[in-house]
Amino acid sequence: MKRVDCLVALVILCVSPSAAPAIDVAPPGAAGCSGCHPVSRAVETPFTRLVGRNATEIVTAVQEFRTGQRPGTVMDRIAKGFTDDEIKAIAAWYAAQKE
Numbered sequence: 001m002k003r004v005d006c007l008v009a010l011v012i013l014c015v016s017p018s019a020a021p022a023i024d025v026a027p028p029g030a031a032g033c034s035g036c037h038p039v040s041r042a043v044e045t046p047f048t049r050l051v052g053r054n055a056t057e058i059v060t061a062v063q064e065f066r067t068g069q070r071p072g073t074v075m076d077r078i079a080k081g082f083t084d085d086e087i088k089a090i091a092a093w094y095a096a097q098k099e
C-alpha cells in the first residue's frame, strides 16, 4: 500500500462511527502546522486557530492558498509543500481535536 493510501485508510477508520471519537495520533506533517496553529488554548498565538474547525473548510482554504486564489503571507508557500491527501488527513485531525 502506498503511504498516501495508508493515510486515507487511517482517516476513514478514525472518522467512522465505530472508531474512537478523537484522532489521537497526529498525521504526518501536522506538527508543521501546529507550531503556528497550536492545538492548545493555553498557547498564545497571533494565528487563526484550526482546532474544531470544519475539515472541509481547512482543506479548501489550503487549496486556495496553493493556487493563489486566496492571498497569504506564508500559507501560499506552506500549502505547496503538502499533497491534498496530507492536508485532508491534517484537517480531519484538527477537526477532531478538542480544545
Ligand code: HEC
Binding pocket: 029, 030, 032, 033, 034, 035, 036, 037, 047, 048, 050, 057, 058, 059, 061, 062, 071, 072, 073, 074, 075, 076, 078, 082, 087, 090, 091
Ligand atoms: C509559519 C507559520 C505557519 C505555519 C507553519 C502554518 N500556517 Fe496556516 N496560517 C499562517 C498565517 C500567517 C495565516 C494567515 C494567512 C497568511 O498570511 O498566509 C494562516 C492561515 C491558515 C488558514 C486559513 C485560516 C482562516 O480561517 O483564514 C488555514 C486553513 C491554515 N493556515 C492551515 C494551515 C495548515 C493545514 C498548516 C500545515 C500544513 C499550516 N497552516 C501551517 C501561518 C502558518
